[in-house]
Amino acid sequence: MKNTTVNSPRSRGRPRAFDRSAALAIAGETFWQLGYEGASIAELTAAMGITPQSLYAAFTSKADLYREALDWYQSEVGAFAAAALEKEDVVAAFKQLLMEAAKQFCRPDRPRGCMISMAVLTCARDNDAIADMVAREREATMKALHDRIEQGISQGQLSTDTNAMALARFIGAIIQGMSVQARDGASAKDLEAVAQLAIEQITRFRAQSATD
Amino acid sequence: MKNTTVNSPRSRGRPRAFDRSAALAIAGETFWQLGYEGASIAELTAAMGITPQSLYAAFTSKADLYREALDWYQSEVGAFAAAALEKEDVVAAFKQLLMEAAKQFCRPDRPRGCMISMAVLTCARDNDAIADMVAREREATMKALHDRIEQGISQGQLSTDTNAMALARFIGAIIQGMSVQARDGASAKDLEAVAQLAIEQITRFRAQSATD
DNA sequence: TTATTTCAAGAGTGATCATTGTGAAAAATA
C-alpha cells in the first residue's frame, strides 16, 4: 500500500500490496531466531504474510534477503551499540555498551542474544559464502571496538601500554558469550553481572592521570 | 574388524567391518565442523566411509548419532577442561583452562573452536529438541565452573564475597567468545591475550590471605 | 549345515528445500 522507497519515481505497474521494510523487519527477526539455514522460505513467507513469488520479486533470493536482514539488524537493532561507543569517555562507552547489551539480549519482544554474534557459526558446505559474510561483519565489529580503544588511548583516557586488539577481543568475547547465555535462558540480571566483571577489567586500563 | 565394545558377548552373525568408535570420531568431527543441520547423512557417510545402511544399523538415527558425538567430544576432546579444573589451586585451574582452550581452539588438525559452545544456537523449529539438549550441556559446563569456584571459596583460596555464579558466567562467556573468534580466524596468540585479561580479573578474587 | 547378521550397492520412500512458470487481477500510462 505505502511506497516505502522515498524518492522512487512511481513505477508503472501494479504497486506491491505489502510494506517492503515491514516485511524485511519480520524476515530479519525470523533469521535472527532460526538462523540462515533454519529459516526456510516457507517459514519466512508465512511470517511475512506474502507468497514466495512476492518475496523473490522484492528481495531477489534468500541470500540477498539475508544480506538485507543483516543491514536491518545493524541499523535498527544494533544501533544501541553504535550509540554507546559515541560517549565521550571510553570506559563509560564500554560500560554503556555492555550494560545495554545485557538488557537488549533479553528483551521479551525479540529473539534473544545478538543476531550477528551467533549467526552461521556452523553450516553446510553450500553456505560457506554466507558464513564468510557474517564472519566479516563480526570482524568489522571487532575493528570498531579496537578503533574506539585506540581513540581512548590517544585522548589520554587509557594507559598508553593498553593492548588495543587484545582488549577489543576481550570485550567482543564477552558480548558473544553473553549472546550464547541469553539464548540458553540467562536473565538480564545474570548478564549484567557478567558485564560488570568485564567493566572492572576494562577500568584497570584507565590512564593514571584520568579520573575514575 | 576389531570389535570395540569391550564386554559384548560376541553376537551371532557377520561382524561389522568398520571400527565403530573410529567412525564415531569422524562423525563427531563432521558435526563439529558443520553443525547438526549442516552435516547431512550423505556428508557423514562419505566421511565415515560407510553406507547409510551401516550408519543406521550402528547408530539408530541422526539425532542419536549426534548425542553420541557430543559424548565423544566431552570425553575425547574436552578432557583438557576437566583436567584443568582438577588443579589444586582454583586460580591456577582457571588459568590452565583458559590458556589450554586458546591452544585447543586453534589446532590445525581439528575444527576450530568448541563444538558445544557453538552448537545449534539457531535452528529450524523441527530441531528444537536437539537445541535444548546442547543447551543443557552448556548449562552443565556452567555448573561445573560454578562448583569449582564454590570449592575455591570454601578452601579459602577465593574471597568469601565472590559471586560464584557471576564469575562462572564470566569465564564461560570468555570461552564461548574465544570459540567464535577461533572460528573467525583468530590465532592462538590472539586468544591467549584474551584469556590473559580474563585471568587477571579472576585473580582479583583471590582471598587476601592466599599467595598470588 | 543352518540360522543369523552385516556387508556393499543401489534404488526408492515421502517430505521439504529454494526457486520458478503460468495466468489472472490490478493499477499505472497512453
Next chain:
DNA sequence: TATTTTTCACAATGATCACTCTTGAAATAA
C-alpha cells in the same frame, strides 16, 4: 477505453533431506 506493467495466487520444478527396502554375497555362531 486500451495497453502496458507489475503483483498476485497456485502449482510445479528438480534437488536434496532423513531414512528404508532390496538383493545377494560373506562371515560368524549354534
